[in-house]
Amino acid sequence: MSKFEEVKEGVIFPIGEKNVAYADYFRGQSYLKNLVADPKINVGVGNVTFEPGCRNNWHIHHDGFQLLLVTGGEGWYQEEGKPAQFLTAGDVIIIHDGIKHWHGAAVDSWFEHLAITAGTPEWLEPVSDESYHQLKK
Template sequence: MSKNEEVKNGVIFPVGEKNTAYAQYFVGQSYLKSLVADPEVNVGVGNVTFETGCRNNWHIHRNGYQILLVTGGEGWYQEDGKPAQHLEPGDVIVTHDGVKHWHGAAKDSWFEHVAITAGTPEWLEPVSDELYDNLQQ
């Protein structure tokens, strides 16, 4: 049994549907629930849920930023050239314009965060299994 399985039922916000629109940019299964879909608001807000071991590819936000509000489970965040940060509920991550990074679940835990995103994502290469498998809490 994996840790934090209650996350799959939604901790604060609904889990949403399988994230098929962005599946090509993830290793493993993620789920997405849009929380703000107002065309007059120039920012996306979504609840992203990751099954154990799921992570997104390296990516950059162009002409914008991303704020992650961790709401459930355990996960990781890493900027290129810096050590990975272990994430737990209550952690807040701010990624500035042009910073290459990735985020996702721990190997043995479901993970959930609210992503507040402005700008255009540039999706890059997957996080290598070697890098991910060597992460230490």
């Protein structure tokens, strides 16, 4: 049994549907519930839920930023050239324009965050299984 399975019940925000629109940029299953999608403000807010072991590819936000507000479970965030950061509920990550990074669930835990995003993402290579499975809390 995986840790933090209550995350999939949508404790704070609904889990949303399977994230098929971005499935090519994730390893494993994720879910997305758009909470704010107003073109007049040019900032999207989504509740992203990751099954255990799921993570997104390396990516960069151009002409914008991303804020991650962790609401449940355990996961990881890493910027290129820096050690991965272990994340739990209440953690906040600020990702500035042009920073190459990835984020996702721990191997044995569900993980959920709000993603507040502006700009255009550039999706890059997957996080390798080898580097992901070497992460230690």
